[in-house]
Amino acid sequence: MGNNNDKQNLQELQNAPVGKLLWRYSLPAVVGMLVMSLYNVVDRIFIGQGVGPEAIAGLAITFPVMNLSAALGVLIGAGGSARISILLGAKDYEGAQKVLGNSLVLLFCIICCYLTLFAIFIDDILLAFGASAVTLPYAHDFMLYILPGMFMTNFAFTFNNFMRASGYPVKAMITMFIGAGVNVVLAPLFIFYFDWGIKGAAIATDISMGISAFFVMSHFFARSSVIRFTSDMSLYRLRARVVGSVVSIGAAPSVVNAAACFINVIVNKTLYAHGGDIAVGAAGIFTTYTSLMTMVVVGICQGMQPIIGYNYGASQLHRLRRTYWLAVGVSTIVVTLGQSIGLLFPDYIGRAFSTDPGLISETARCLRISLLAFTVVGFQVVSTTLFQSIGRATASIFLSLTRQVLFLIPLLLLLPPRFGLDGVWMAFPASDFIATMVTVFMVAHQLRKFRPAAAVA
Numbered sequence: 216m217g218n219n220n221d222k223q224n225l226q227e228l229q230n231a232p233v234g235k236l237l238w239r240y241s242l243p244a245v246v247g248m249l250v251m252s253l254y255n256v257v258d259r260i261f262i263g264q265g266v267g268p269e270a271i272a273g274l275a276i277t278f279p280v281m282n283l284s285a286a287l288g289v290l291i292g293a294g295g296s297a298r299i300s301i302l303l304g305a306k307d308y309e310g311a312q313k314v315l316g317n318s319l320v321l322l323f324c325i326i327c328c329y330l331t332l333f334a335i336f337i338d339d340i341l342l343a344f345g346a347s348a349v350t351l352p353y354a355h356d357f358m359l360y361i362l363p364g365m366f367m368t369n370f371a372f373t374f375n376n377f378m379r380a381s382g383y384p385v386k387a388m389i390t391m392f393i394g395a396g397v398n399v400v401l402a403p404l405f406i407f408y409f410d411w412g413i414k415g416a417a418i419a420t421d422i423s424m425g426i427s428a429f430f431v432m433s434h435f436f437a438r439s440s441v442i443r444f445t446s447d448m449s450l451y452r453l454r455a456r457v458v459g460s461v462v463s464i465g466a467a468p469s470v471v472n473a474a475a476c477f478i479n480v481i482v483n484k485t486l487y488a489h490g491g492d493i494a495v496g497a498a499g500i501f502t503t504y505t506s507l508m509t510m511v512v513v514g515i516c517q518g519m520q521p522i523i524g525y526n527y528g529a530s531q532l533h534r535l536r537r538t539y540w541l542a543v544g545v546s547t548i549v550v551t552l553g554q555s556i557g558l559l560f561p562d563y564i565g566r567a568f569s570t571d572p573g574l575i576s577e578t579a580r581c582l583r584i585s586l587l588a589f590t591v592v593g594f595q596v597v598s599t600t601l602f603q604s605i606g607r608a609t610a611s612i613f614l615s616l617t618r619q620v621l622f623l624i625p626l627l628l629l630l631p632p633r634f635g636l637d638g639v640w641m642a643f644p645a646s647d648f649i650a651t652m653v654t655v656f657m658v659a660h661q662l663r664k665f666r667p668a669a670a671v672a
Contacts, residue, residue: 228521228526234541236522237519237538237545240522241515241519244517245510245514245515246514248391249507249514261406262274268492269492270353270412271500271568272349272353272492272499273351273353274357275498275499276341276344276354277354277357278479280341282476283472283476284365285472286469286473287326287329287469288372288373289469290466290469291321291325291461291462291465292322292372292373292376292377292465293465295314295377296380296520297520297604298311298314299377300380300524300525301524301527303380303441304525305528305529312442312443314461315442317454317457318461319444320451320453321461322373325369326365326370333358334362337355337358337362338351344483345479345495347492356414357417360414364424371391371424371427374428374434374435376517381441382441382521383440384518390430390434391427393426393427393430394423394427395427397422397423398420401419401422401423402416402420404419463608464608466612468599470616474615475619478623481624482627483498488631489631493571497578500564500569501578504582508550509592509596511549512597513596515542515549516542516596516597516600519538519539519597522538524604526538527604527605533665535605535665543598546594551590557589558582561578564578564579565582580637584643588645588647591648594654595614595618595651598657598658602614602657610661617649617654622646622649622650630645
């Protein structure tokens, strides 16, 4: 089960200084997430500059579908990686191997089911998610060609998480670099040179994710891997206990993505009612910009997760607490910097995605209002990951829902009738602030349970 270097990687999770560990695991994860976000940013910039504002709005309509796909994939990816970290921390290598095998089969079944439904009902889904007569052709073209790539995307992301959780953070980053580099080259080639428009961006993403998936999956066939695919078919027989342990933990981030899907539906419909396709396009640019910051925070959380999971399994709770607070501090700095840039230079951000004056102006207004409380987002995302990493699925799910559903939806219903389009933008900072108050209470309660075991890390 792996070689001496692999075992040494796992021992470092329990013995190495926490700050050094968080840097070692988070930096590759952050770089990997930023590289992966280039898929979306590059596509949207080229589409906005090369096709037009209607295409940007059409692409924004596809966000809920993409989020739903991600929600189903992260159910296995986040849950399985957290379980693997905890089991490796408890030295249960056989259990970690079973999680890997069961995750492979479960992910394959889920992907086949949702891709079939998307392929059959794609136009109905896009119309339900807020597409108009103008934006539907763009959204349809993108989804028609991106569907095959979703298969590879889920495998690449899910098993990249497993790679990092089993002690290979740098290798996990490199596999994402490879695909993103290919996408940066192919996207402008397909969109401009071959004049394929929005479908060219989708095809470029498909090819890039296929390459990433190949390199990620090949890792788990190598004999040197701590956990790997073997010819023992019993590893792939779905077991209720194993599947339940994965799904229960993965449910929290999965709910976040699923909630984002339905929130996008409500937001898109509300935006269209109060501002038309231009407002929908502005929200798409806002989402793209904020995703750059949140992807950095998610990368920090991905680096934090195996450290917390392993040390929780090994009962090293003082190291868990220190890792959490370091992650909160760094994440808060990141989102505050992004917030400041968005508030000070919103027009420049709009111009990066479009040449249309109306879309640039509305994007700037959106950023000035929607980013007002963005500085607290890092704390909340890290805190949600804390509960996920220690197997507190219910608490993690609840925190995920506070920001995305419990507070945002009522605010979207209450504010726009009074403040119009500005009310939609105001709902985002208001929900961020209220959700953070709830998070502070829950985190304080949880950390008090760890305090008796505290020691100097």
